[in-house]
Amino acid sequence: MLKIAKERLNDLYAKINESMGLFIPIKKAGEVDYHIWGEGKEVSLETLKTVKSPKNMFFPQSENMMKFKTEGKNIEIIDVRGEKRPFVLFGVKPCDYKAIEVLDKVFLAEPVDTYYQSRREATTIVTLACSKPEESCFCKVFDIDATAAYGDVTTWLDGENLYWQANTEKGEALTALVKELLEDSDDAAVKAQQEATKAIIDKLPYSNLDLSKFKPENLNELFNAQEWTEMSEACLGCGTCTFVCPTCQCFDIRDFKTNEGVIRYRCWDSCMYSDFTLMAHGNSRTTQMQRFRQRFMHKLVYYPSQNDGLYSCVGCGRCVNKCPQKLNIVKVIKTLGGKNND
Amino acid sequence: MKDVELKMLERAKALLEGGEVARVIGWKKGDFCYDVSPASFETVEELDGFVYNWFCGANLSKYLIEMSKKEGKTAVFLKPCDTYSFNQLVKEHRIKRENVYVIAVECLGKLDAEKIKAKGISLITDVEVVDKDVKVTSAYGVETLYKPDVVLTKCETCQKTHQVKDEEIILHERPERDVDRFAEVAKLEAMTEEERFAFWRSQLSKCIRCNACRNVCPACSCVKCVFDNPASGIAAKANDSDFEESMFHIIRAFHVAGRCTDCGECSRVCPQNIPLHLLNRKFIKDIDNFYGEYQAGETAEGKTPLTSYTEGDIEAKDVFNGEAK
Numbered sequence: 001m002l003k004i005a006k007e008r009l010n011d012l013y014a015k016i017n018e019s020m021g022l023f024i025p026i027k028k029a030g031e032v033d034y035h036i037w038g039e040g041k042e043v044s045l046e047t048l049k050t051v052k053s054p055k056n057m058f059f060p061q062s063e064n065m066m067k068f069k070t071e072g073k074n075i076e077i078i079d080v081r082g083e084k085r086p087f088v089l090f091g092v093k094p095c096d097y098k099a100i101e102v103l104d105k106v107f108l109a110e111p112v113d114t115y116y117q118s119r120r121e122a123t124t125i126v127t128l129a130c131s132k133p134e135e136s137c138f139c140k141v142f143d144i145d146a147t148a149a150y151g152d153v154t155t156w157l158d159g160e161n162l163y164w165q166a167n168t169e170k171g172e173a174l175t176a177l178v179k180e181l182l183e184d185s186d187d188a189a190v191k192a193q194q195e196a197t198k199a200i201i202d203k204l205p206y207s208n209l210d211l212s213k214f215k216p217e218n219l220n221e222l223f224n225a226q227e228w229t230e231m232s233e234a235c236l237g238c239g240t241c242t243f244v245c246p247t248c249q250c251f252d253i254r255d256f257k258t259n260e261g262v263i264r265y266r267c268w269d270s271c272m273y274s275d276f277t278l279m280a281h282g283n284s285r286t287t288q289m290q291r292f293r294q295r296f297m298h299k300l301v302y303y304p305s306q307n308d309g310l311y312s313c314v315g316c317g318r319c320v321n322k323c324p325q326k327l328n329i330v331k332v333i334k335t336l337g338g339k340n341n342d
Numbered sequence: 343m344k345d346v347e348l349k350m351l352e353r354a355k356a357l358l359e360g361g362e363v364a365r366v367i368g369w370k371k372g373d374f375c376y377d378v379s380p381a382s383f384e385t386v387e388e389l390d391g392f393v394y395n396w397f398c399g400a401n402l403s404k405y406l407i408e409m410s411k412k413e414g415k416t417a418v419f420l421k422p423c424d425t426y427s428f429n430q431l432v433k434e435h436r437i438k439r440e441n442v443y444v445i446a447v448e449c450l451g452k453l454d455a456e457k458i459k460a461k462g463i464s465l466i467t468d469v470e471v472v473d474k475d476v477k478v479t480s481a482y483g484v485e486t487l488y489k490p491d492v493v494l495t496k497c498e499t500c501q502k503t504h505q506v507k508d509e510e511i512i513l514h515e516r517p518e519r520d521v522d523r524f525a526e527v528a529k530l531e532a533m534t535e536e537e538r539f540a541f542w543r544s545q546l547s548k549c550i551r552c553n554a555c556r557n558v559c560p561a562c563s564c565v566k567c568v569f570d571n572p573a574s575g576i577a578a579k580a581n582d583s584d585f586e587e588s589m590f591h592i593i594r595a596f597h598v599a600g601r602c603t604d605c606g607e608c609s610r611v612c613p614q615n616i617p618l619h620l621l622n623r624k625f626i627k628d629i630d631n632f633y634g635e636y637q638a639g640e641t642a643e644g645k646t647p648l649t650s651y652t653e654g655d656i657e658a659k660d661v662f663n664g665e666a667k
Contacts (some may be wrong), residue, residue: 063578134464234380238554267580324611
């Protein structure tokens, strides 16, 4: 195991930045999100939950896909993608890392989404283990270990040092790049932190939710549950939960006309919106209850049924904190998940 | 606060049992003291989940657009600020007043769990308020915070009083206070154009276009918003440029100008904590300045400055030239 003193972290960022782009939690106008690093930026590794998850880095909220130019009867299709510079995604929490695995199953399955793939391949992911989980966290429910070594490199942060361990070839390459800044260390501090964090996690109020009811064979029973009406009653139909969610992956594709031709772009969509999956005949889900149900059925039943039982929630708890009216997936699990959740 | 909650519960039970109302709109408790959702209660049994505490910040008025169309009367608990939204919605013929029974309920300012957590406190189990002391019990012990530091932004400068009520539940008088709700606006006005532009660019660049501000806003009661309507030609699900980030919020502020009651829900719900209420407050300040003092939602009747023409109305050119009073 390697380490670097906390006060030298800026040198580490600068070193990485010499040859690769660096995305890291940075505070801007009071809120912390992943932004590109530069000298003078206020890095905040201590922030437990960035407002948006790092999925943005592979699957941006809005991106141009291609351009069309028409001349007479010919249409020219222009690829607007530039060369992808390699970059480092630094400080990814274990839940957010596991969320990228959920996204990989969608975007890297045939037919491969090459926009996502090129960014994914160009990235080295440095995770940061948790040490101060809070009451909205429930990653344990999805068998995620918030202290474990995920990603290409895993780091652990305490009051004095950032501890560093490479896990993959990409991680070894990054370690070689910054090795002059790292020094050898034993793993006593990391082990102690892991134990302390696990003890907190065991006591978190949502750590023992029971998901056993959420299985494909219960699809009809869950879908037809009477409780959806009451659970969704206060829902504003905004997209906060979907846009802060690290695993929500739905997008819309639209064209817009510019002076130099038509640009086709895609942007995040939300199943909470009234024009989600709008078709010529109208909308397939006409009430907010149906839209609300779609989101949770997708995460807890539909996605697992197509992905060997893997849920598409990682328990990051952003929706628990951010829903304006405090509706969230935990309340759905508790309401429909059977008496073990009482 | 517990005494107020008990009294509210007692009234809700009586109204439901007596068949005077078909449902009561209030707040439902969740897993933590700050975990509170708006809810409707149709039976006495359902009232088991009823709560009224320091975290019932949500404005219930907008829910009445749908609820007041239902069979039977709806009782609703409204805090002072919520009654302005209620009146404004009645005025705009969105709420059927005759189908609603308004219980005015006291409010001494509501707390913001995010502001408490931002003080470094997590694993909160209980919050108690005595005057200006907020005693927060967490897994790490008890900490006392200064209440004005942790109230919802909308409560920081609130001086509102109930504008409509069929009955009231007020057990504690709110102390008089002298606060200027336009102080933040004045700070923005004192900036140079470049500084002000930089301020709003840095704030609005955080916007994720979740539409929470619009969907919670009682003044945004269009059945179909132009930004959601593919036939409008300006439908947008994402901010494609800096311009669009700003445009959405500026258009919205213009659209609600003269109707915004300053309930502050836009800023409460913003996941990025953009101080959106300041855009609306600037409009309110200007309306006061150009047309004489006016508070939207004070009554459900009467003419409004931006929707009624008088010969003495200010000319746009005078505003732009800085010649307006």
